[in-house]
Amino acid sequence: MDAEFFSVEHTHTQLDLAPPVEQQPEQPEQPGPTLPTVTVVAEGLSKSFRFAGEVIQAVDEVSFAFTEGQFIAILGPSGCGKSTLLYLLGGLDKPTSGELLIDGVDVKKLSGGQEHRFRRQKLGFVFQSFHLIPGLTALENVMLPMELKGGMTNADLHERAHTLLRRVGLDENRHTHKPGKLSGGQQQRVAIARALANNPRVILADEPTGNVDSRNGKLIIQLLKQLAEQGRTVIVVTHDRSIAEVADVRMEMEDGQIKTMENYVRPINSRSLPQKQKKGRKR
Ligand SMILES: Nc1ncnc2c1ncn2[C@@H]1O[C@H](COP(=O)(O)OP(=O)(O)OP(=O)(O)O)[C@@H](O)[C@H]1O
Numbered sequence: 631m632d633a634e635f636f637s638v639e640h641t642h643t644q645l646d647l648a649p650p651v652e653q654q655p656e657q658p659e660q661p662g663p664t665l666p667t668v669t670v671v672a673e674g675l676s677k678s679f680r681f682a683g684e685v686i687q688a689v690d691e692v693s694f695a696f697t698e699g700q701f702i703a704i705l706g707p708s709g710c711g712k713s714t715l716l717y718l719l720g721g722l723d724k725p726t727s728g729e730l731l732i733d734g735v736d737v738k739k740l741s742g743g744q745e746h747r748f749r750r751q752k753l754g755f756v757f758q759s760f761h762l763i764p765g766l767t768a769l770e771n772v773m774l775p776m777e778l779k780g781g782m783t784n785a786d787l788h789e790r791a792h793t794l795l796r797r798v799g800l801d802e803n804r805h806t807h808k809p810g811k812l813s814g815g816q817q818q819r820v821a822i823a824r825a826l827a828n829n830p831r832v833i834l835a836d837e838p839t840g841n842v843d844s845r846n847g848k849l850i851i852q853l854l855k856q857l858a859e860q861g862r863t864v865i866v867v868t869h870d871r872s873i874a875e876v877a878d879v880r881m882e883m884e885d886g887q888i889k890t891m892e893n894y895v896r897p898i899n900s901r902s903l904p905q906k907q908k909k910g911r912k913r
Pocket residue numbers: 679680681686687688706707708709710711712713714715
């Protein structure tokens with residue numbers, strides 16, 4: 631693992647820097663501790679589907695704010711709206727109403743092309759069924775988001791993709807294998823490396839341990855936890871209790887709404903977004 635993964639800022643202690651007491655100048659007021667940056671804010675976020683003449687309220691006015699360094703597990707029974715919520719956060723689906731800020735930016739205000747670029751840069755997605763491109767090698771799958779973003783030489787793309795694959799623990803001799811020649815656990819590690827390609831602030835994962843054995847599941851949970859500890863916001867939809875156990879915040883959903891938010895405190899530096907007045911709701 632390299633410095634970017636485990637970077638620790640060096641700070642001088644009082645002992646390092648303090649001059650002898652008699653010469654000590656008047657101390658300027660010390661700034662307070664820096665608050666973690668708020669990365670994801672949802673306000674009254676909702677999504678409904680029309681299906682067979684009925685309106686299904688899949689996500690119903692959910693609000694929260696998460697910061698860098700947080701690992702959030704979204705839990706709840708099948709059909710309660712977990713995946714729909716994750717897709718709204720990731721821009722894979724559009725909300726019916728409500729507001730969403732990613733890294734301080736109101737994504738609704740971006741044009742189509744800007745939004746694509748923004749999300750490619752800020753978000754990394756990990757899916758239960760990996761969604762790797764079968765015709766590309768592990769290395770090429772990881773290179774792809776960087777190629778789409780542009781601005782890197784071919785040699786740099788190769789080097790970074792190799793580095794990311796090493797970080798997620800994929801053996802060097804597997805880097806040139808196509809997904810069909812890799813186990814589920816190996817494919818999920820490639821998918822995590824790909825999600826990290828553009829160094830996103832937020833990782834969104836939908837049942838990331840759903841298609842891997844328990845040993846690989848543990849490795850993947852460790853990896854995601856580490857990514858949060860290194861400053862990313864990691865939001866995971868899961869039925870896996872072992873993910874819930876290591877999460878900082880456990881959000882339990884029911885019928886599209888947040889039922890409980892265990893261990894959640896709204897960050898004091900989170901900007902509240904104005905919510906549009908609603909004209910009455912159907913459920
Ligand atoms: N494209 C769609 N069209 C119609 N209804 C949908 C669509 N997508 C989701 N739904 C409905 O929205 C509700 C929430 O679905 P969602 O997939 O978000 O639940 P979930 O909690 O992720 O479930 P699971 O744990 O089984 O994956 C369900 O009633 C589902 O049938």
